[in-house]
Amino acid sequence: MDTREKDIEKLKDYKYGFSTDIENIRAPKGLNEDVIKFISNIKKEPKWMLDFRLKAFERFKQLKEPNWQKPKYPKINYQDLYYYSAPKSMQDKPKSLDELDPKLLETYKKLGIPLQEQARLNGIAVDAVFDSVSVATTFKDELTKQGIIFCSMSEAIQKHPDLVKKYLGTVIPTTDHFFATLNSAVFTDGSFVYIPEGIKCPMELSTYFRINASETGQFERTLIIADKGSYVSYLEGCTAPMRDENQLHAANVELIALDDAEIKYSTVQNWYPGDENGKGGIYNFVTKRGLCKGKNSKISWTQVETGSAITWKYPSCILKGDNSIGEFYSIAITNNHQKADTGTKMIHLGKNTKSKIISKGISAGFSDMTYRGLVDINSKAKNSSNYTQCDSLLMGNKCGAHTVPYIKNKNFDSNIAHEATTSKISEEQLHYCQQRGLNPEEAVGLIVNGFCKEVLQQLPMEFAVEAQKLVGISLEGSVG
Amino acid sequence: MTEQIKADFEKIVKTSAFSKKDVELKKKYLNKFLEIGFPSRKLENWKFSDLSQIIKKNIGELSFYNDYSFPNKVDTSIFVEDLEHNKIIFINGRVEKVDFSYEDKDKIEINDDFKFVDEFEINNSLLSLNNAFRNKCYKITVKKDYSLKKPLVVYHTTNNKIKSRNINLKLEFQLEQNSSLRLIDLSNDKAESNFVNIFYNFDLKENAILKNYKIDKEQNKNIRYSYNNIEQDKNSVSETFVLSSGSNFSKNEINCNLKGEYSSTFVNGIFSLNDNQHHEIRTIINHLVENTKSYQLIKSVLGKNSKSSYQGKIFVDSKAQKTDGYQLSKAILLDETSEFNAKPELEIYADDVKCSHGSASGSLDENSIFYLMSRGLSYQQSKELLINGFLLDVIEKITDLEIKNLVKNMIGLKE
Numbered sequence: 064m065d066t067r068e069k070d071i072e073k074l075k076d077y078k079y080g081f082s083t084d085i086e087n088i089r090a091p092k093g094l095n096e097d098v099i100k101f102i103s104n105i106k107k108e109p110k111w112m113l114d115f116r117l118k119a120f121e122r123f124k125q126l127k128e129p130n131w132q133k134p135k136y137p138k139i140n141y142q143d144l145y146y147y148s149a150p151k152s153m154q155d156k157p158k159s160l161d162e163l164d165p166k167l168l169e170t171y172k173k174l175g176i177p178l179q180e181q182a183r184l185n186g187i188a189v190d191a192v193f194d195s196v197s198v199a200t201t202f203k204d205e206l207t208k209q210g211i212i213f214c215s216m217s218e219a220i221q222k223h224p225d226l227v228k229k230y231l232g233t234v235i236p237t238t239d240h241f242f243a244t245l246n247s248a249v250f251t252d253g254s255f256v257y258i259p260e261g262i263k264c265p266m267e268l269s270t271y272f273r274i275n276a277s278e279t280g281q282f283e284r285t286l287i288i289a290d291k292g293s294y295v296s297y298l299e300g301c302t303a304p305m306r307d308e309n310q311l312h313a314a315n316v317e318l319i320a321l322d323d324a325e326i327k328y329s330t331v332q333n334w335y336p337g338d339e340n341g342k343g344g345i346y347n348f349v350t351k352r353g354l355c356k357g358k359n360s361k362i363s364w365t366q367v368e369t370g371s372a373i374t375w376k377y378p379s380c381i382l383k384g385d386n387s388i389g390e391f392y393s394i395a396i397t398n399n400h401q402k403a404d405t406g407t408k409m410i411h412l413g414k415n416t417k418s419k420i421i422s423k424g425i426s427a428g429f430s431d432m433t434y435r436g437l438v439d440i441n442s443k444a445k446n447s448s449n450y451t452q453c454d455s456l457l458m459g460n461k462c463g464a465h466t467v468p469y470i471k472n473k474n475f476d477s478n479i480a481h482e483a484t485t486s487k488i489s490e491e492q493l494h495y496c497q498q499r500g501l502n503p504e505e506a507v508g509l510i511v512n513g514f515c516k517e518v519l520q521q522l523p524m525e526f527a528v529e530a531q532k533l534v535g536i537s538l539e540g541s542v543g
Numbered sequence: 544m545t546e547q548i549k550a551d552f553e554k555i556v557k558t559s560a561f562s563k564k565d566v567e568l569k570k571k572y573l574n575k576f577l578e579i580g581f582p583s584r585k586l587e588n589w590k591f592s593d594l595s596q597i598i599k600k601n602i603g604e605l606s607f608y609n610d611y612s613f614p615n616k617v618d619t620s621i622f623v624e625d626l627e628h629n630k631i632i633f634i635n636g637r638v639e640k641v642d643f644s645y646e647d648k649d650k651i652e653i654n655d656d657f658k659f660v661d662e663f664e665i666n667n668s669l670l671s672l673n674n675a676f677r678n679k680c681y682k683i684t685v686k687k688d689y690s691l692k693k694p695l696v697v698y699h700t701t702n703n704k705i706k707s708r709n710i711n712l713k714l715e716f717q718l719e720q721n722s723s724l725r726l727i728d729l730s731n732d733k734a735e736s737n738f739v740n741i742f743y744n745f746d747l748k749e750n751a752i753l754k755n756y757k758i759d760k761e762q763n764k765n766i767r768y769s770y771n772n773i774e775q776d777k778n779s780v781s782e783t784f785v786l787s788s789g790s791n792f793s794k795n796e797i798n799c800n801l802k803g804e805y806s807s808t809f810v811n812g813i814f815s816l817n818d819n820q821h822h823e824i825r826t827i828i829n830h831l832v833e834n835t836k837s838y839q840l841i842k843s844v845l846g847k848n849s850k851s852s853y854q855g856k857i858f859v860d861s862k863a864q865k866t867d868g869y870q871l872s873k874a875i876l877l878d879e880t881s882e883f884n885a886k887p888e889l890e891i892y893a894d895d896v897k898c899s900h901g902s903a904s905g906s907l908d909e910n911s912i913f914y915l916m917s918r919g920l921s922y923q924q925s926k927e928l929l930i931n932g933f934l935l936d937v938i939e940k941i942t943d944l945e946i947k948n949l950v951k952n953m954i955g956l957k958e
Contacts, residue, residue, distance in 0.1 A: 475876035
């Protein structure tokens, strides 16, 4: 058995499907002002933060859940969820990793996340979020030396209120859509990154999200600010235990790039997708939005979406600064009864702005996959250009692949080009690979990896390897 | 608006000779329309053009009553020259003449008493409006193995007797086995500020061929909506060409159901717009069985303050293996005030298919203009040459030679 087969054997069932027995503190069930006050209180937040939350909640009460998306799901009872859950041992925040609950460390070890400092060799600074709270951030000292702030959102609210106050909600305001507003009201933790002027962040920053408790929604908020001339590459990974119920994950991610700054945001999303009959799994309804605020700034999204029962998200770029660049690279794989409705929005406001969208969708089993995207070139965005390519691969005739691009060009100086194809793996390609000694599954893996290559090569090294494996594993059992 | 509609409806019921059953049905449709009203941006299909706003802005108050009891004088000067053809003439929504003098009488059946049936896409509020207020619906059947010798031209004309009126028309065509029909839909308007609401239904049996050319060329200040439903049986072919350039606002919808194996459909369109015009084409091609094919090519040239939209959807059922579907939309924006919107959509449930779409928009290529000017053409000439070449591509797709030349003459394009 070669390593790949061993991997597959090991991962036949969802590898991250275990749950950890840790005592939790929870907010009372349900959603109301008191729960929001409870969250704000337990996190010892200043008043302006509570006001921010309450304002969002006021707005939330008037909003209706959207229903235009392709994957339909049973109505979520928002009163039947816990909005705050934290490991009990975290109540008094540990000062260093040594004080962390060993069970937590164990969990992250199982997940392969280097929390211990000896993992220094990996050279990745990690912020780990367990259920609703950030449990540990590594490499702090080294980053601090350069003036880089990388900490949990709660810590940032306490220690850097000016920065948070200045930028929080400027890209995703409290008056946004249903799930984003819900997040604004009840978000519990997340990561905060600030890269000072002219600094090139020396290592990859990474957050690992884990949902553990049942009947909980996970609502994190991530805010990344790249000041003038800085650069940062940020990774995000997610897993959850196997449970029969559906769990809601509604995070908000805000990116802000000032003049000449660049942010690279990569996601490998591997939430529990439910079993092969479509039972259980995470509803991944995430709002991700980047603002290229300054001129010559750049934001690049890369995502590998293999998990979740339903993925419904559109990482977007608002290209406000002149000469700014937005990029979106995506691989979305759905198998069994998974559903995905994902894509991007590129909103061109500034002059000479450029955007590029490469989306690869693969659907197998009974799954349904939709690419939905918007390219909007405003009348003031002179000399802008967009290139979009979205390809879909179908495996079997029980699944679906859909492409819904919206293209709006209001500027005669600008160019938009859009291409999309849908096809299956050709018999010739399969035959060719098999002739050279690969079994059908390996052949499919190879062809699919080739199909995704354009996106995979955008990922940082460490993630690319993992993602490549994930691509093969997600399609396990879909051939034949 | 509601009061006006209700009053107009009562007036129509009083003056027309509808049977009691028809009146009941019409009432049902009226209520359905009143429930939804004119489509607005809230509906996905009207995302790029809000009809209720457009009517409000361009017409204001619409009136729905039309007196169909008096004949209108047919103005023969509008007839297409140098082309022998059969005619159906609508003036202000009233059928004035049906002339199939070139054809064998027993091979064509014309029925003006076509009864209501349960309609396709019943959620279309404009269809409900059409059903409620329409006067007569003609059904034309082309008998088995018969090909019309001459094309049929349907003239949609208005004279200046009417203003701010809603006109509703409906035609049904049935093409029996091995039959064929060439149809030109020609609009010619003298009236202003009317809302014309046209429904066509085509039923193509085995091996039938339909060539459907819709030409809206003459500048006019009307709002036009036209819905074409095409049902296709085995081996049938339909070709739709849309020249969209005359009306203030125009939306053509083409819904095609490929129900028989080896059936194919072609939709080609040109938008040539200027001065506050806003035109749209929306297509839905449903591939329902194996081995069907569809091809769409839409090109726009957009002048000052004009806007064009293309919403195309290819649907492939899980049974429809070996489908071949293609969409291409291109636009040239000539002015900083012009706007192009597109939504080329694929919805696919079968794996052994070849489906793709492309969309491109931008300004005229300065390098090409430079090339032509360096060879002695003026800026204006170079521009025209490039635009003509761009549009000629679509006109070349017209498979009927006679009509291809007619269209070329109409828009002043020469090879």
